[in-house]
Amino acid sequence: MAIQTKQLVPRFLEKEKVERSGIWNKEFVCNKGEKIQIIAPSGSGKTSLIHFLYGLRNDYDGTITINNTNIQSLSAEAFASIRSNQVSIIFQDLRLFADHTVWQNIEIKRSLNPFHSAETIKTMAERLGISNKLQKQVRLCSYGEQQRIAIIRALQQPFDFILMDEPYSHLDENNRKIATALIEEEAAKRNAGILLADLKRVEYFNADRIVQL
Amino acid sequence: MANSFKTIAPFLNTTQHKASKLFSYFGLGIGVFLLLASVQVYLNINQLLKDKNPRKNGYDFISITKRITNENMGKDNRFTVADIADLKKQPFIADAAPLLSNQFRAKASAGTIIPFSTDLFLESVKDDFIDSVPASFTWQPGQTEVPIIFSADFLEMYNVFAPAQDLPQLSSSTISAVKVTLECYGPSGLQLYKANIVALSDRINSVLVPESFLQWANRQYGNIENPPAARVYIKTTDANNPDLLNYLEQKDYRVNKDKTKFGRIKQILQLVVSGLGGFAILVIVLALMLFSFYLQLMIARSKDNLRLLIMLGYSPGWLSKTVARKWIGAYTAVIVCALLLTAAFQYLVQHFSINGQDHLSPYIHISIVAIALLLWLLCIIVNYRLVRKLVFRL
Numbered sequence: 001m002a003i004q005t006k007q008l009v010p011r012f013l014e015k016e017k018v019e020r021s022g023i024w025n026k027e028f029v030c031n032k033g034e035k036i037q038i039i040a041p042s043g044s045g046k047t048s049l050i051h052f053l054y055g056l057r058n059d060y061d062g063t064i065t066i067n068n069t070n071i072q073s074l075s076a077e078a079f080a081s082i083r084s085n086q087v088s089i090i091f092q093d094l095r096l097f098a099d100h101t102v103w104q105n106i107e108i109k110r111s112l113n114p115f116h117s118a119e120t121i122k123t124m125a126e127r128l129g130i131s132n133k134l135q136k137q138v139r140l141c142s143y144g145e146q147q148r149i150a151i152i153r154a155l156q157q158p159f160d161f162i163l164m165d166e167p168y169s170h171l172d173e174n175n176r177k178i179a180t181a182l183i184e185e186e187a188a189k190r191n192a193g194i195l196l197a198d199l200k201r202v203e204y205f206n207a208d209r210i211v212q213l
Numbered sequence: 214m215a216n217s218f219k220t221i222a223p224f225l226n227t228t229q230h231k232a233s234k235l236f237s238y239f240g241l242g243i244g245v246f247l248l249l250a251s252v253q254v255y256l257n258i259n260q261l262l263k264d265k266n267p268r269k270n271g272y273d274f275i276s277i278t279k280r281i282t283n284e285n286m287g288k289d290n291r292f293t294v295a296d297i298a299d300l301k302k303q304p305f306i307a308d309a310a311p312l313l314s315n316q317f318r319a320k321a322s323a324g325t326i327i328p329f330s331t332d333l334f335l336e337s338v339k340d341d342f343i344d345s346v347p348a349s350f351t352w353q354p355g356q357t358e359v360p361i362i363f364s365a366d367f368l369e370m371y372n373v374f375a376p377a378q379d380l381p382q383l384s385s386s387t388i389s390a391v392k393v394t395l396e397c398y399g400p401s402g403l404q405l406y407k408a409n410i411v412a413l414s415d416r417i418n419s420v421l422v423p424e425s426f427l428q429w430a431n432r433q434y435g436n437i438e439n440p441p442a443a444r445v446y447i448k449t450t451d452a453n454n455p456d457l458l459n460y461l462e463q464k465d466y467r468v469n470k471d472k473t474k475f476g477r478i479k480q481i482l483q484l485v486v487s488g489l490g491g492f493a494i495l496v497i498v499l500a501l502m503l504f505s506f507y508l509q510l511m512i513a514r515s516k517d518n519l520r521l522l523i524m525l526g527y528s529p530g531w532l533s534k535t536v537a538r539k540w541i542g543a544y545t546a547v548i549v550c551a552l553l554l555t556a557a558f559q560y561l562v563q564h565f566s567i568n569g570q571d572h573l574s575p576y577i578h579i580s581i582v583a584i585a586l587l588l589w590l591l592c593i594i595v596n597y598r599l600v601r602k603l604v605f606r607l
Contacts, residue, residue, distance in 0.1 A: 056524070076529050076605065084526030095521055097224060104223060109525050111220050157526070 001032040001160055003053060003087075003193070007062035010045050010052075017044055022212045025062070030193050032160050035184070037205060038197040040213035046197045047092050049213065050165040053195070054089050055079050084113045088157055092165035094150045098139040102130065102149050105138055110156035115190075124152045128178060144170040151179050155186045161193045168202065180204045218535050224522060225536065226514035233507045238547050240500030245551035245588055247493030249581050250558050255486045256578050257562065258479055272307060273452035274342055274416055278444050280467040291441035305457045306449050310339040311442030312419065313427050316435030318398040321408065323391055329380060333395075336419040337427040342446045345412040352426035359395055360411040362421040363388065368413060385413050399434030417446070455480045501592065504540075505599050512536075512603045520607050533601035537593070544592045552577075552585045 005028045009018055018024040023038070024045065030036050040046035051057045052064060055071050064071050066082060074082070083089075096105050106121050125131040128148040133141055138149065147170050154162060162183065168176040184206065187194050196205060197213070279290040292311060300309040315335040322330035340346045343362060350360045365385070372382045383391065388410050395408040414421065431437050449457055458480070461468050512519065523529055556577045563575040 076523070080523065080526055080528035080531075082526075083524070084528075095524065097518060097521065100223060108220065108224065108522070111216055112526055 001067055002065075003030045003161055003195070004028065004065045004068075005053075005062065006065075008049075008052065008064060009061045010048050011059050011061060013045050013048075020212075021045075023049065024213070028211070030161065030195050032193050033191045035187070035194045035206060035208045036196070037202060037207035037210045038195065038213050039199070039201060039210060040197055041199060044213045046199075046213055047165055050089070050092075050163050050195075050197055053163055054083070054087065085158055086160045088154045088159040088162045090150050090154045090162070090164045090167040092169070094146050096138045096146055096149060096153075099137060101135050101137055102141065103134045105149055106153045106156060109153045113157050115158045116156055121152065121156070124155065124182065127182060128152065128175065142170075144172070144175070147171055148175070148179065151183065155183065159190055159192050161195065162187060164194070164196045166198050167196070168198075176202070177204045216531075216535075218539050221522065221527070221532070221535065224515065224518040226511055226518075230507055230510055233503055233510075237500050237504035237507060238543060240496055240503060241544070241592070242547045242551050244493050244496030244498075244500050245548055245585065246554050247496060248490055248588070249551060249555040249577075249585060251486050251490040251493055252584060253555060253559055253577055253581050255483060255490070256580070257559075257573060258482050258486065260573060272448050272450060274344075274446055274448055275452050275468055276312070276417070276444055276446050277461060277466040277468050280465050289441070291443045292445050293441060297442075297445060300445065300447060303457075303460055305451070305454045305460070306447050308341070308448040310342050310446050310448075312417075312444040312446060313337045313424065313431070313440070313442060314444075315427060316431045316437045316440050318434075320396040320398075322394050322396070333420060335422050335427060335430075336417075336444075337422050337424040338417065338446055339424065342417070342448065343421065344414055344416045347411045349409075349411050350423055352423040352429075354429055358407045358409060359422055359426055361393070361395075361408050362412045362414050362417075363410045364418045364420070365413040365415050366418050367420070388413070397430055397434050400436065404434070453479045455483075497588070501595055504596065508596060508599055509603060512600065516607060519604060523604075523607060529604050529607070530601075533597065533604045536604070537597040537600040540596060541593060544589060544596075548585050548589045548592070552582065555581060 005023065005026075007025050008023065008028070009025045013024065021044070022028075038046065038049070040049075048057065048060075052060055055074065058072055066087070071079075097108070100108075102125075103121070107118065110116065110118065110121065122131060122134070125134055125148075128151065130141075130145050130148050130152075133145055133149075138146060141149065147167065151167060154164075164183070167183075168179060171179060180202065181204070183194065186192075196202060196207070201210065279285075279292070281290055297309055297311060300306055313336060319333045319335050320330065321333045340350070343350075345362070347360075350362060352359055368383065368385065368388060371380075374380075375382050391410065393408040393410070395406040397404045397406065428439075431440060451457070519532065522532065559577045560575045563573045
């Protein structure tokens with residue numbers, strides 16, 4: 001089981017950036033169970049890559065396959081199935097329901113295809129230091145707290161791969177350490193692959209491979 | 214997916230514009246009630262007016278003649294073979310048969326018990342068209358007895374005038390005992406037959422003899438074979454059918470107004486009820502449109518949340534179904550209410566407005582329930598398709 005890209009090139013990206021990249025216009029594979037860190041400076045197309053892999057955008061040339069299926073051929077229903085069973089995500093812009101409570105934000109994802117019991121939400125929130133925020137509206141939480149909410153939400157479902165786009169940008173060192181450990185633990189439980197895209201190398205993340213975008 | 218609408222409800226904006234939602238429910242209820250009630254009234258009219266004519270095996274029998282006017286008075290106003298063929302061709306006429314009349318002089322006398330003698334007209338028609346045909350109503354050449362079917366109206370008339378003429382009044386059972394002598398005058402002189410009244414007819418105002426006798430006698434005494442008929446009997450499933458009435462009017466045929474007068478009333482009533490039904494459909498369409506605006510507004514206001522739900526892995530198909538299903542209960546309640554209201558309306562109509570002699574059911578017709586069911590399905594399908602279209606467009 002793998003996510004694979006072949007000659008993937010965003011239509012909007014400058015030629016020089018494509019030529020320097022270890023992913024664009026090359027063949028790239030992330031196998032199940034593999035931990036890959038993608039280091040990508042600003043403007044190199046990091047968020048676009050994550051969105052391409054998650055099927056949110058398709059303004060690219062080349063192909064992306066998940067389990068040997070070209071994702072451009074997938075229907076909306078097939079994507080829904082992949083997103084609830086095989087691929088989880090932490091967006092850079094978090095994409096939380098701002099007017100709803102922290103608990104509702106996590107529970108809406110958990111109830112879709114529960115991997116954990118509702119109790120686990122509390123345990124994870126405690127571990128990441130936001131257990132006292134569970135009944136609070138998300139828009140009243142700090143960005144760092146919201147990042148932790150997004151992390152906990154992404155870990156509620158079964159997945160073969162987890163895509164992360166600068167997931168720790170607003171976390172302090174201690175919280176980065178705890179969050180990374182939690183994500184790696186959860187990925188190990190599912191024998192899932194991790195694709196972590198960030199501006200620079202993330203300490204504490206035990207990557208099997210580091211790829212420059 | 215074990216989720217239900219309850220899970221996603223907090224993420225949808227369903228609370229705003231409640232007024233338009235309630236108005237659309239109210240409009241739908243009124244529209245459905247009007248439609249169901251108008252169909253029921255339509256059926257009631259058909260039921261009531263169908264019972265107005267004496268029927269045989271579900272058919273009405275009407276006698277028609279050509280209208281005699283000052284212009285056509287001198288001409289031959291009898292039905293030609295082509296006229297009868299054209300009548301038979303019409304889809305609303307099951308059959309047509311000419312009433313054959315005697316083409317010779319005929320006289321009847323009742324002998325010494327009832328000293329009564331009169332010139333007589335004889336007619337014959339296919340047995341199918343006669344309401345009471347006893348087995349004895351046959352005749353073969355050589356037979357000296359001729360069976361007669363006599364109009365019940367004629368007997369009634371006779372009984373009115375008989376006492377003044379010192380004649381005995383007769384009941385319908387004793388009339389068969391009266392021995393009538395039938396005198397037929399032809400070129401070769403007078404021939405006497407014994408005539409027996411074998412039955413009375415409520416339908417045909419005439420003195421009927423078997424067709425075989427009249428055909429033979431016309432040849433024998435009148436020297437005419439198959440003379441054209443002045444009267445034609447038509448057999449139809451509904452004497453009040455507007456198409457039939459229009460056809461007869463267009464052909465300028467005269468018909469017993471009594472038999473068809475309800476047809477005109479029915480035409481007007483049906484027009485009014487159809488108009489009401491059309492208005493009801495308009496109200497239903499408007500109510501559904503109002504509700505669709507509410508749905509569009511709700512989905513537009515929840516657009517960001519619905520998009521995010523789909524991004525998180527919620528299936529758009531499941532979301533459409535779940536969102537659309539949310540209002541099934543409301544439609545069901547509205548349509549059931551309209552159905553109950555129609556049932557109550559029909560009960561009251563039967564109970565208070567119509568006197569007991571008309572056989573109107575106090576219950577709604579099964580087709581009303583079927584229409585309500587169809588409308589229910591229509592609401593569900595229309596709204597599901599709309600929600601699905603909007604969600605998949607996100």
